[in-house]
Amino acid sequence: MKILKFGGTSVGSVQSIQxxxxxxxxxxxxxxxDQPVVVLSAMSGxxxxxxxxxxxxxIGNDFTTPLAELEKRHFDIVKSLLQxxxxxxxxxxxxxxxxxxxxxxQGILTLRELTPKTRDLVLSYGERCxxxxxxxxAAQYFPAVFVDASAVIKTDSSFGQAKVNTAxxxxxxxxxxxxxxxxxxxxxxxxxxxxxxQITTLGRGGSDYTAAIFGAALNASEIQIWTDVNGMMTAxxxxxxxxxxxxxxxxxxxxxxxxFGAKVIYPPTxxxxxxxxxxxxxxxxxxxxxxxxxxxHDCKPSNLAIKGISSINNISILNVEGSGMVGKSxxxxxxFSLLAREQINVILITQSSSEHSITFAVQPGxxxxxxxxIAQEFELELLAKKLEDVQIEKNLAILxxxxxxxxxxxxxxxxLFHSLGRNGVNVRxxxxxxxxxxxxxxxxxxxLAKALNAVHDAFFVQLTKTLHAFCLGTGNIGKTLFKQLNxxxxxxxxxxxxxxxxxxxxxxxxxxxNTDGISLDNWEETLDQSHEKADLPAFIAKMKSMNLPNxxxxxxxxxxxxxxxxxxxxxxxxxxxxxxxxxxxxxxxQYKTFRDTAREHGVDFFYETNxxxxxxxxxxxxxxxxxxxxxxxxxxxxxxxxxxxxxNFKGDANFHDTVKLAQEKxxxxxxxxxxxxxxxxxxxxxxxxxxxxxxLETADVSIQSMLPQASLDxxxxxxxxxxxxxxxxYFADIKNRAEAEGKVLRYIGKLENGKASITLEMVDENxxxxxxxxxxKIISFTTDRYKERPLVxxxxxxxxxxxxxxxxxxLINVGAN
Numbered sequence: 058m059k060i061l062k063f064g065g066t067s068v069g070s071v072q073s074i075q076x077x078x079x080x081x082x083x084x085x086x087x088x089x090x091d092q093p094v095v096v097l098s099a100m101s102g103x104x105x106x107x108x109x110x111x112x113x114x115x116i117g118n119d120f121t122t123p124l125a126e127l128e129k130r131h132f133d134i135v136k137s138l139l140q141x142x143x144x145x146x147x148x149x150x151x152x153x154x155x156x157x158x159x160x161x162x163q164g165i166l167t168l169r170e171l172t173p174k175t176r177d178l179v180l181s182y183g184e185r186c187x188x189x190x191x192x193x194x195a196a197q198y199f200p201a202v203f204v205d206a207s208a209v210i211k212t213d214s215s216f217g218q219a220k221v222n223t224a225x226x227x228x229x230x231x232x233x234x235x236x237x238x239x240x241x242x243x244x245x246x247x248x249x250x251x252x253x254x255q256i257t258t259l260g261r262g263g264s265d266y267t268a269a270i271f272g273a274a275l276n277a278s279e280i281q282i283w284t285d286v287n288g289m290m291t292a293x294x295x296x297x298x299x300x301x302x303x304x305x306x307x308x309x310x311x312x313x314x315x316x317f318g319a320k321v322i323y324p325p326t327x328x329x330x331x332x333x334x335x336x337x338x339x340x341x342x343x344x345x346x347x348x349x350x351x352x353x354h355d356c357k358p359s360n361l362a363i364k365g366i367s368s369i370n371n372i373s374i375l376n377v378e379g380s381g382m383v384g385k386s387x388x389x390x391x392x393f394s395l396l397a398r399e400q401i402n403v404i405l406i407t408q409s410s411s412e413h414s415i416t417f418a419v420q421p422g423x424x425x426x427x428x429x430x431i432a433q434e435f436e437l438e439l440l441a442k443k444l445e446d447v448q449i450e451k452n453l454a455i456l457x458x459x460x461x462x463x464x465x466x467x468x469x470x471x472x473l474f475h476s477l478g479r480n481g482v483n484v485r486x487x488x489x490x491x492x493x494x495x496x497x498x499x500x501x502x503x504x505l506a507k508a509l510n511a512v513h514d515a516f517f518v519q520l521t522k523t524l525h526a527f528c529l530g531t532g533n534i535g536k537t538l539f540k541q542l543n544x545x546x547x548x549x550x551x552x553x554x555x556x557x558x559x560x561x562x563x564x565x566x567x568x569x570x571n572t573d574g575i576s577l578d579n580w581e582e583t584l585d586q587s588h589e590k591a592d593l594p595a596f597i598a599k600m601k602s603m604n605l606p607n608x609x610x611x612x613x614x615x616x617x618x619x620x621x622x623x624x625x626x627x628x629x630x631x632x633x634x635x636x637x638x639x640x641x642x643x644x645x646x647q648y649k650t651f652r653d654t655a656r657e658h659g660v661d662f663f664y665e666t667n668x669x670x671x672x673x674x675x676x677x678x679x680x681x682x683x684x685x686x687x688x689x690x691x692x693x694x695x696x697x698x699x700x701x702x703x704x705n706f707k708g709d710a711n712f713h714d715t716v717k718l719a720q721e722k723x724x725x726x727x728x729x730x731x732x733x734x735x736x737x738x739x740x741x742x743x744x745x746x747x748x749x750x751x752x753l754e755t756a757d758v759s760i761q762s763m764l765p766q767a768s769l770d771x772x773x774x775x776x777x778x779x780x781x782x783x784x785x786x787y788f789a790d791i792k793n794r795a796e797a798e799g800k801v802l803r804y805i806g807k808l809e810n811g812k813a814s815i816t817l818e819m820v821d822e823n824x825x826x827x828x829x830x831x832x833x834k835i836i837s838f839t840t841d842r843y844k845e846r847p848l849v850x851x852x853x854x855x856x857x858x859x860x861x862x863x864x865x866x867x868l869i870n871v872g873a874n
Contacts, residue, residue: 128152
């Protein structure tokens with residue numbers, strides 16, 4: 058025998074009631090002897106409407122319009138689902154109910170008073186009308202009996218939160234069930250009655266409680282709670298898009314999750330089922346074939362460390378502290394007995410081991426009253442300065458991770474706090490019971506959605522981890538990066554468990570944002586259609602205010618302007634991936650500040666493309682140093698442009714034509730001197746030197762110019778090319794000398810004994826740099842371990858594809874962290 062409880066949305070429309078009837082027809086086919094008992098809530102929105110009408114009447118306002126709408130809503134369903142010849146009795150009984158409700162509201166209006174007893178009576182009409190209506194509709198298909206639960210669920214007179222007389226109630230329910238063998242009982246949820254026959258209500262989650270009371274009384278095999286979600290989920294799906302349904306939970310896990318905000322079921326409602334070990338199944342009326350969640354005494358072993366993440370938004374905490382608490386027996390009892398007397402519900406408690414302070418959380422509406430009663434109760438201690446004034450913090454939230462496996466799984470706390478810290482979520486208080494079923498943290502309400510997503514990603518590793526990227530720059534590198542991300546999305550999902558969402562894009566003209574991610578199929582069109590003009594400070598501010606988890610700022614520009622915001626971005630616990638080398642090659646103080654700030658706030662600063670585009674140069678150097686190796690010497694050709702020039706400046710070629718060819722192929726800047734001066738090369742050598750542990754400045758890098766002074770001083774690009782023609786003999790002489798000695802020209806950067814230099818050298822065929830071709834870059838590391846044969850990294854060092862690939866790799870490394 059089963060108990061089926063249907064919530065407000067399940068009885069809220071013609072379509073949902075038809076679905077409900079189909080579910081009942083299927084249950085009848087499965088039932089052996091006993092028909093299921095059906096417990097019903099008021100139609101969705103009706104309870105709130107009844108409260109509103111009663112409160113409006115109590116202050117003298119009219120209630121007739123919403124009452125008429127309420128009546129029409131019920132009548133319309135009867136007319137849609139009940140055969141015409143059977144409509145009149147149902148409509149008549151509903152009309153009697155609504156007339157009684159109108160008289161009651163009129164009395165409230167006349168007296169300008171709404172007592173808890175009257176409030177309960179007003180609220181009862183929601184369940185009484187919906188249950189009466191559905192029992193009449195169901196009677197067309199099978200024997201159905203309307204049951205007013207106030208006749209069988211007996212309580213005390215604590216209106217609004219009545220206590221059940223279990224022994225008497227179970228006796229009455231069994232008697233009722235016995236009298237109606239073979240019939241389906243349709244029972245009003247939420248309402249009960251005292252010994253005087255007055256209506257009482259069972260409080261929040263009362264209809265679920267009604268189902269559990271009937272289930273326990275009748276020793277049901279199962280209690281089904283039909284609602285509008287697919288069972289209990291790993292987190293609130295409104296805030297965590299990747300939340301998924303749980304197949305099973307223990308009673309303890311379900312109670313913990315429900316207590317901390319999972320609104321599918323209310324904890325006290327489970328107690329009657331818990332005591333008799335009756336399984337509770339959460340099902341979806343609108344997707345009845347879905348298995349849902351079964352809550353039972355024991356569950357099958359699970360490999361999940363936690364079962365779910367729950368939360369309560371908008372709470373306040375009060376901190377009571379002072380020397381008068383230390384070693385004072387009975388202080389906590391006095392404090393919490395006081396709060397209990399005042400009916401102030403304490404949600405969470407945590408106490409320092411020194412006994413110097415107690416912090417507890419309450420609903421915001423109770424905050425000021427709690428402060429006042431504490432001030433009155435402990436007036437003498439406050440005057441004697443044995444207690445400090447009560448400190449209050451508002452606009453906070455509780456996040457709780459729940460699961461019975463937590464007590465057997467080391468590292469749960471570490472994973473929780475790492476994911477919060479990594480995303481800049483400050484924890485104000487922590488509570489964990491000795492049972493280890495729950496770890497609760499108090500955080501800012503503003504951070505709740507970000508924290509839920511970050512923790513969910515951390516614990517449910519079978520899901521993809523989402524990175525939210527904000528991209529600055531849509532030139533060649535930016536465009537190519539988007540193309541690569543789009544093309545490899547499935548690969549990232551399948552092999553790395555990472556999903557990259559582009560949450561913001563800006564170029565020099567426009568910017569666009571989307572929390573759910575901008576489609577990379579048509580990002581150019583989306584950006585073009587945006588009405589937001591590009592504004593770098595506004596872009597940074599918006600990125601921070603969106604407050605998304607696992608955030609990465611990608612700088613694909615060569616502009617000094619974004620560099621000004623790097624420190625601010627790090628302090629917002631947002632990682633940075635950049636191919637913009639200006640930041641790391643400016644003052645050493647700035648370089649150090651960026652690294653220290655990133656480390657201090659637990660985020661990543663990746664800039665592999667600053668030196669070798671897509672080549673793993675920075676990473677190789679860091680790996681050598683992190684493993685304890687000592688760098689003796691670094692030699693490198695780090696300019697793809699200059700590499701191309703000297704790989705092609707041979708034989709009959711002249712220098713003017715070779716530079717022109719490099720520009721035509723896109724290897725140089727619009728003014729080739731920007732490359733040939735060696736400034737860009739110098740920046741790369743400076744970054745390498747700093748990463749190798751040397752506090753060098755720009756002036757410390759010695760650069761031998763490969764250009765005559767006349768070429769450097771030329772007023773325009775055209776003039777520059779003219780000087781190259783005029784200096785042809787100078788360049789030819791260098792080339793001929795090298796060829797005469799069987800050597801090749803190479804522009805080599807060197808770091809040795811803390812000194813950095815860039816010089817034009819002639820190297821023979823035994824040198825690792827002699828065989829370079831095209832625009833390749835090359836670097837050799839001579840270290841304590843790689844002394845006889847240096848470690849060499851060589852490959853393409855220029856172009857949008859390889860540079861974007863380097864940015865891509867850095868981005869994925871952020872995801873790995």
